[in-house]
Amino acid sequence: MKRVIIIGGGFAGLAASVRLCDAGYSVTLLERRQQLGGRTFSFTDPVTGDTVDNGQHLLMKCYRETLDFFDRIGSRDDVVFQPQFRIDFRHAVDGAYTLRVPSFLPVPLNLLSGFLRFSAVHWTDIPPLRKIVAELHKDLDTRLTVDAWLKHCGQKPRMRRAFWDPLCIAALNQRPQNASARYLQAVLQEAFWGESDGMRLGYARTGLSGLFENRAREYISKRGGEVLCGKAVTSIVPDSSGVRIHTRSGDVIDTYMCIAAVPPLQLARMICAETFAELHHTLCQYEPSPIFSVNLWFDRAFMREPMCGLLGTTMEWVFNKPVLYGDHDRASEGFLTMVVSAAHHLLHMSNDDLIDMACRELHQVFPESRCAEVLHARVICEHAATCALPFSYAVPKTQTPHPRLFLAGDWTDTGLPPTIEGAVRSGYAAADAILLK
Ligand SMILES: Cc1cc2nc3c(=O)[nH]c(=O)nc-3n(C[C@H](O)[C@H](O)[C@H](O)COP(=O)(O)OP(=O)(O)OC[C@H]3O[C@@H](n4cnc5c(N)ncnc54)[C@H](O)[C@@H]3O)c2cc1C
Known part of the structure; x- marks a missing residue:
């Protein structure tokens, strides 16, 4: 059986492991910390005994691959989706508003109905939304910011304050002046312009670790895989026959193929700056x-x-x-x-x-x-x-210049902003690339 090493136990590494285990590969997952989950975890607050997340995570119904991953490991029932897209807002001075988009109406009638009843905006703010719709499938310039795009599409300040800017900041974790319009466009295509319920928000009804950590570990172990926590990888050295991995605790592991599913700056420290000159330079710009x-x-x-x-x-x-x-x-x-x-x-x-x-x-x-x-x-x-990544750089793809080393992570070229869905997609894509070899 061919052995694949996966470095990093966040969503990307776990998704890749699950996919490869399903395909009958022997998987070893190396995770630096004692727990899995990466940037998605929870812990018990010592004062109250309550479960606290490292940060509230929301999902959307259009997170197709994430839901597939949860289905596989048996976590789907712990994710709750709103019956229809609904966000309650409170303004410091003006009071309360609700944006509610009915699931029973098809796109775009559902959105029209939602915005017409959204009292934070005026009906005259709604016709310019057509301009955004007209640009949804355009190949936007990679250097275009969300701010410039929204201005170009004639979005009025009221609509910006009540909808576009909060959406951009929440979905992209960047302010409109710095965020890439392409990522907002991708969110709109997937969530708001795909299935009429794609935008429904979901959340875990348990702490984040309870949602998937043990289930993912068991899923991999039951299929013959190994999950090794507390294993910090210090270097990845590919050669013509495979990949050699060194860990901080002194292990030297040889493998047929490797997926590095760690954040960009950590990866930059593991690969040789000369051998992977362009990739290394790009990783350092994140x-x-x-x-x-x-x-x-x-x-x-x-x-x-x-x-x-x-x-x-x-x-x-x-x-x-x-x-x-x-x-x-x-x-x-x-x-x-x-x-x-x-x-x-x-x-x-x-x-x-x-x-x-x-x-x-x-x-x-x-x-x-x-x-x-x-x-x-x-x-x-x-x-x-x-x-x-600054706009002038090309986002790294799954395949590295070395045929046996692959990348995964929410920061790789998934076409999505850095999210759980991006991470899971990248993990599946890296696993698929190995399956095709
Ligand atoms: C506070 C917060 C709120 C967020 N809100 C949302 C949200 O609402 N919706 C959403 O979709 N996304 C949200 N995100 C983003 C989401 O959490 C990430 O996109 C996703 O978890 C990234 O997964 P990943 O596997 O790509 O990376 P990571 O989770 O970072 O996983 C990488 C793993 O690699 C390990 N690692 C690093 N170095 C080494 C090494 N040397 N050796 C071995 N292992 C190593 C790390 O310990 C980690 O476990 C949020 C993130 C945060 C932090």
Whole structure:
């Protein structure tokens, strides 16, 4: 049986492992940390005993490959989708709005119906949406930013503030001035212009680790694969007969084929800068984009919605953890997570200042919170929640210049922004490339 080494136990590495195990390959997965999941994990908060994610993750019904992966490992039932696309918004001054897109209407009638009833915008903001639709299948310039594209398509400031900018920041983890219009176009094609329910949002009804970590490990092990945690790879050296891998603990592993499913800057440290000159140079250009989560435990529940988009505040989203988990995982009453994406502008702030700001803004949008007391708070900053490449570089593809070394990860050329779906697709694509050899 041919042995394949997969480096990295995030969604990309796990998806590649599952695909290769299904095809009868012998898989060894090497993961640096003691747990699987990469940038998607949860832990128990020692003060409250609640399950806390490293950051709230949302899925969409159009995450085709992710749902296939969950089906295979048996996690699908722990993902809950809204019956129809719905986002409740609260504005610091103007009050509450809801964007609700009915699933029973076909595209684009569903969107038209949603925007006509979305009181954050005016009906005169709606006709320019046709311009975006007309550009959905155009080959956009790789250097075009979301900001420039939306301006070119005549999107008015009200529509930008209430819909486009929050969508761009949440889906791409980049501000419209820095984000590639191609990625927003891809999200629109897949989520809003494909199946009429492709945009429905989903979430795990357990902590992220509970959703897939043990199930993926068992799936691989039961099919003869090995999952080795605590194995940090230090170098990958391909030659004509295979690939030699060195780990920090001194192992030297020879394999027929290898998939590197680690983030770009980590990969740059593992490969030879001379042998892989162009790839190495590209990997070093990736720029990390942070996401902050401010977890707050109040002495009472005052929010009813499962999640809420915030407008006119620095905090962008608030997630109601006990409502999201139901009885399936631990979240005390009054436990909320507030999130800011593409949050470079918050990196200089102390945790105490972030907590103060989150509470102040919560008081503005939920006046009911003013008499609630904060019992406990925990800030999580994921400095490199996702990584983006400057527009002048070509995103690396699955196949490297060496025929036995393949790449996977949400940062590779999947056509999607860096997301779970991008990661799973990249893992499947790397496995498929090996199956074709
Ligand atoms: C706070 C936050 C919120 C997010 N929200 C969303 C969301 O709502 N929806 C969405 O779709 N996506 C979201 N994302 C993005 C999503 O988490 C990522 O796109 C996805 O998890 C990337 O998976 P990956 O397998 O490509 O990379 P990773 O998860 O980074 O996996 C790489 C793995 O490689 C391992 N590794 C690194 N170096 C070595 C080494 N030397 N040897 C061995 N192993 C190594 C790492 O430990 C890690 O386990 C969010 C991310 C964060 C951080």
